[in-house]
Amino acid sequence: MLYVVIIFLWTSILLYLLLGGADFGAGIIELFTSRDNQDRTRRTMYRAIGPIWEANHMWLIIAIVILFVGFPEIYTTMSIYLHIPLVIMLLGIVARGTAFSFRNYDAVVDDMQVIYNRIFMYASCVTPFFLGIIAGSAVAGRIDTHATNFLDAYVFSWLHWFSVAIGFFTVAICGFLASVYLIGETDNETDRQRFISKARTTNILAVIAGALVFVAAQVEHIPLMDWIFGNPVGITAIVLASLSLVLLWYLLFHGKTKILRVLAGFQVTMILLTTTYRHYPKIVLLKGGGYLSLLEHAGNEHTMAALGWALLLGSVFILPAVFYLIYSFQKKKASVAH
């Protein structure tokens, strides 16, 4: 059952990155859209993510619940030493979620909308940035459980070039996912072209940010190269991701939305796979060579069995429902369009 739980944990993180990421990305794209087009982008986006945004964010909660039930030491260590970025991320989640629904459900449309929109857009950038910082800090090996002063314990645990670079990378990926997703969500040709060019820009930005991550790793003496290229799975995944990048650019010029989405999702999956595979089962690396491992720091047998069954049972209900939700809104849209 332990492995079932680990698979669920990894999958929820992946799905949060993909679905929640596209969702954050929509706000990022909106921020980087010229004033004249913002309104149209907003409407496309509302239609595209309105029905599913709540569900998209449930993956984060599932991941957290798995952590605190199944791997309490990992959850509590991260909560203690990454307290500050976690709080900022939470504030981002609160600001974004409420601003999104306020702007859609406010009975009066007036100047308040401008405020909701601002909050929504900025929070859409801040949240994934700090998610990236948190993820980067987990593996950067700077969490010092023996630190004696405030800065070492609670600030330098997460504030370093590597995690900041990962933060930017995450923001770029979210923007990229959203633009690819939105290409298929509009019937208007100019909008389509706009999203396609956004997809190109964000893709380039993601590649640049990715390169920065390597540089930062070098600066901070983090053996990222070895993690990725030191094993066949890492190499294969990275090669596949790069190959699919070529295909993706080709398709971007030809606008095949369905395959584009699959490819974008595939790339992000490969990135997550390479970065997690080599560590597994060590999910948090501590200063001085210590670590927290999914296998060694898992809860007791009964808990894992109960958690595993709860997750399996849950997915029997949830997965069909999620797919039906996405499918029916896609289908209805198609039938309205034609």
Add this chain to the structure above:
Amino acid sequence: MNDFIAARSQMALSLGFHIVFSCIGMVMPFFMAVSHFIWLRTGNVMYKNVTRAWSKGVAIFFATGAVSGTVLSFELGLLWPEFMKHAGPIFGMPFSLEGTAFFIEAIALGFYLYGWDRFNKWFHWGTGVLVGVSGLVSGILVVAANAWMNSPAGFDYINGQYLNIHPIQAMFNDAWFSQALHMCIAAFAATGFAVAGVHALMILRGSHVQFHGKAFRIAAVFACVAALLQPLSGDISAKDVGRRQPAKLAAMEAHFKTEKRAPLIIGGIPDEKNKTVHFAIEIPGMLSFMAHDDFNAEVTGLDQIKPEDHPPVAVTHYAFQVMVGLGMLMLAISLLYFIAVWKKKQWLQKQWLLKLFVLATPAGFLAVEAGWTVTEVGRQPWIINGIMRTADAVTPMPGIVYSFYLFTAVYLSLAVIVTFMLYRQIRMVGKLYDLPAMPVPSSH
């Protein structure tokens, strides 16, 4: 304010905020489903308008409930890491099941809010009901987790170690049923009185009486049924507390001396130093009866409990008085309402009845907050009753005070904005919903 107090205050603030939205998220879907049902059955468009007006409000509340809940699931670790390290694997079962319930709720809500005129009308109605049912289930589950903190079960505590863990036994601890029952009824009473009160006010003002009248009726019936049941369920809770947490019961009743034929104390100012209560009304034997079904039974007082294990008496006592007092007020209003419905139809036209409902608008939510204060403050100094002290569970990170200020600012602003939006929603009723033959609003 030191960091420990700050952490407790931040937790209390976050939970006190979340509970308002979660009550509404659990209960409003049922109000909507009833109104929606009447519309589907009778074709009276006014009911459709009521349903749609409510559903807009619910969307706002739901999102706020969801984000504040997300904050909570992190806060447990951010503020109480030592607690979560040990408790997580034990009381985590309801949380893992709750994930499913939330998910279903979020999916069903997507269908419901965005599904107008898109799906088979009964399928669409059904998704609305499902929102309510899964909300209720998630409420029950999370309360079961809290009940475990009051009545730990499903493990052996040996030499500071938590051994032989059984998550299922932990979930079905002694307190889960009484607490979950009481909470569910409370959610209906609180939301019902709040909604009924707002619509009653609008009727009194003479604006869109048709619309508000229909909305009022639905909310009032739910509210009044719940208010009738609440004292019964409260009695079950009190007996339960007497059995498992005598210190909490003693603090609730400011019951300093162990005695037979213990009196029920109403009101009064507890004096912790001199161990008495000033200016209270006493009903002899009533506390013994409430706690043990026997007017002559002995009720444990605080004198039998080690001083370092005493909960704060004054806060717990006042909170309990407030809850019970408001419960009695709501009970009285419900009785009047039912008499009006069955025997004295002419009362329904009278202003005083509506005014009573307006008066009671915040009563349910105040009682909910007071009730949780009883439960949580009454458990102190324990975070896990009898096992772990709250002071030992708090995060080692200094500076929580600032985080508390920050969250206070955030929650205050959210409360202001939500109230403001609600106000605008209600003001727009005439424009959006009161036209008898409103065209079906397109969902863009």
